[in-house]
Amino acid sequence: MGRKQSFTESELLDMTKKLVLEHGYDGFHLKLLSEHLSGARSTIYQYFSNKEEIVAACMKRVMVKVLEKALAIDETDPMDALEQLLLVYVEESALHQLLGQAGKINVANSSAAAKDLEFIDEAHTTLKVQLSRLFERAQQNKGLRQDIPLPVLIGVFFNLIDTPNMMNIPAPDWGKLLFQMWIGGARS
Template identity: 80%
Template sequence: MGRKQSFTEAELLDMTKKLVLDHGYDGFHLKLLSQHLSGARSTIYQYYANKEEIVAACMKRVIAAVLDKALTINEANPMDALEQLLLIYVEESSLHQLLGDASKINTANSAAAARDLEFIEEAHKTLKIQLSGLFARAQQEKSLRQDIPLPVLIGVFFNLINTPNMLNIPTPDWGRVLFQMWIGGAKS
């Protein structure tokens, strides 16, 4: 059985994500990418012109998936919506690590990368507005403590995303455990 001679754009972006997370933006390069894909290095250029375009497209793909899921949440009950959002963020817990390198992308030679970074910025703003609105509503409805400033509640909420799943339970279950811990605290 012969070796696969090419790869799909999805496979290219999946591997880009893995390598950027493993090596950081500065440690990622096209030679490294081609070493992890079955097929010729020239196939990469059928999809993207350079490193900047590939990484920006990868980032856009990840945040677009998060945005699509987040925008389908029923926000009638802000606490239920916050739990659903936490599950989305836990499933894509590497989002902030990945986007942390967005400022390193030089868009001077790539209009495509510039467009993708603009999309990322707008998506980030949309997600922030959604989250802030849900927190404000939950606090107004007295579903959240009034004596804790909203930025603190939001900050702790986001720190949950990076909590290691040492129990190796399925991600949706892990997200629910984290949400219950956040809501109930550690008191007995």
């Protein structure tokens, strides 16, 4: 008789995220996943058919979380909204690293994975539109410098997300500190 199922779909996706971030898509496999979960490897197949489906579902789950938080931001004040958006991205800073693996997923092996990746692409577009709108409004309201091209402002903003938090400051405080650094620069 086999081992009793002892992990949930949520636990499976959490571990998938952790392992894909540690090992990359190519280094991630179902045996590795099952070694990190308590329960039979066959339990994985009760949730997903293959590696492609698991990883795509994991990516979609992270994207849904980011999208929900981003779209809930009050955009009345574009500068405040940009700070809140940075906090969302800092809290899920692994999103871009994780989504960077999406191109490796062979969607020919799974229509479910293809649907999840399609959702991710659409959500990514929605986030880009929101970000562009906020930056344009902030620049129009003179909240951002007019002499710096918008793509430069956006590029530096996104690079903040990858700034190593060597002091292990809690994510909300870290995001605020990064935003203050971005908006104020390093001059005294």
